[in-house]
Amino acid sequence: MNYELLLREHHLKVTPQRLGILSLMVDAGHISVEDLFAQIKQEFSSIxxxxxxxNINAMLHNALIKEIKVPHMKPKYEVTKPPHAHLLCQGCNEFMDIDINVNALVDEASKKSHYQLLDSSIVLCGYCEKCQKQSV
Amino acid sequence: MNYELLLREHHLKVTPQRLGILSLMVDAGHISVEDLFAQIKQEFSSIxxxxxxxNINAMLHNALIKEIKVPHMKPKYEVTKPPHAHLLCQGCNEFMDIDINVNALVDEASKKSHYQLLDSSIVLCGYCEKCQKQSV
DNA sequence: TACTAAGGAATAATTATTATCCTTTAGTAA
DNA sequence: TTACTAAAGGATAATAATTATTCCTTAGTA
Incomplete structure (x- = not known):
């Protein structure tokens, strides 16, 4: 992925710090401010x-990234992708993307309300394969 | 609704303050800490x-209430109801409940993952009828 | 009625986030 | 290239949200 181009497309100045943050976000998938800071410090010790x-706010403002907020967790961030849902494991607290049919859901909702629907956020909670075996 | 019984069923001591908080939550539907505090103060000025x-944490812990977190908004709280989705108006920032078929969604997701699914949180964003007319 | 654990009030402490101030740098155009 | 300007970075102060602590009061129970 060309991060420099990605930033320019979103009308953001290209700086080494910003490139580093973006790159870490892509690699992590879903990451908290705390973890991101720990990682970016390794590259830019004085950041x-x-x-x-x-930077997070700038990228949010331009919709380059999205904020994921769920109960009892610190907010996480991900680089914007096509509409998808999140699976959140109650064991290891990790997110996983899943591409269910979000449009069908929105269609169903449209029929039951007078809302003009624009966006959706879907989080499913459970246990991933690994954590299922370990405890529960 | 019998709030006293509801509290006892959730193993919570019954106090006047707690009854007041719970009652306000039911009436409001979805409410923030800030608004709740302003309202409960009218009943218990020294609270x-x-x-x-x-109290919020105690009720969350016993699943008497649920926390709703979405980007760019302060957390809101609602008394636990059967599985449903939330519609969030981008104009007036109000939530509305909608009873779409959450189970169908969970079933679909189950097929696409190895997760053991327990719970879901669905927020759809758009404009309510009123705000649609006014601006956009 | 009395006892005990939990709840309430006041306030301090902590955590997360934003604002401010000054220095540095990226983008642009001569 | 060089020079200019607006934006970005770093340090740190300030604010906002939440939690912890202390002590006093009360609900639940024997």
């Missing part, structure tokens, strides 16, 4: 937490 | 914000 927040 | 947080 400030405020810089990270400023 | 502390810490007390409110402790």
């Amino acid at each position: 400030s937490l405020a810089t990270l927040y400023k | 502390s914000l810490a007390t409110l947080y402790k």
Whole structure:
């Protein structure tokens, strides 16, 4: 993926820090501010937490990334992808993407409301294969 | 609704403050800590914000209420109801419940993953009838 | 009625996020 | 290239949200 181009397409200045943050986000899939900061520090030891927040907000504003908020968890961030749902494992607390038919859901909802629907956020909770075996 | 019984069923001590908080939550449908505090203050002028947080956490812990978290909004709380989705109006920022077929969604997701699914959280964003007319 | 564990009030402490100030740098155009 | 300007970065202060602590009060129970 060409991160430099991706930033330009979203009208964001290209800086080494920003490229690093974006690249880490892509690699991680879903990552918290805390973890992202720990990782970006390894590349830019003097980077400030405020810089990270400023970048996250800039990228959110341009919809380059999305915020995922679920109960009892710190917010996580992911690079924007086609509509999909999230599976959240209650054991290891990891997210996994799943491409269910989001449009069908939106269609069904449309029929039951007068809302003009624009976007959706779907989180399913359960146990992943690994955590299923271990405990429960 | 018998709030006293509801609290007892969830192994929570019955106190006047707690009854007040629960009753306000039911009436509001979906409410933030801030709004809840403003309202409960009218009934118990000396109530502390810490007390409110402790009650919210106690009720969350016993699944008497649920937390709703979505990007760019303060968390809201609702008394636990049968599985349903939320419609969030981007104009007035109000939630509305909608009873779409959540089980069908979970079934579909089950087929596409090895997860053992337990719970789901679905938020659809758009404009309600009123806000559709006004702007957009 | 009395006892005990939990709840409430007040407030301090912690955590997460944003604002501010000043320095540095990316983007642009001469 | 060079020079200019707006935006970005770093350091840190400030704010907001939530949790912890202390002590006093009350609900549940024997």
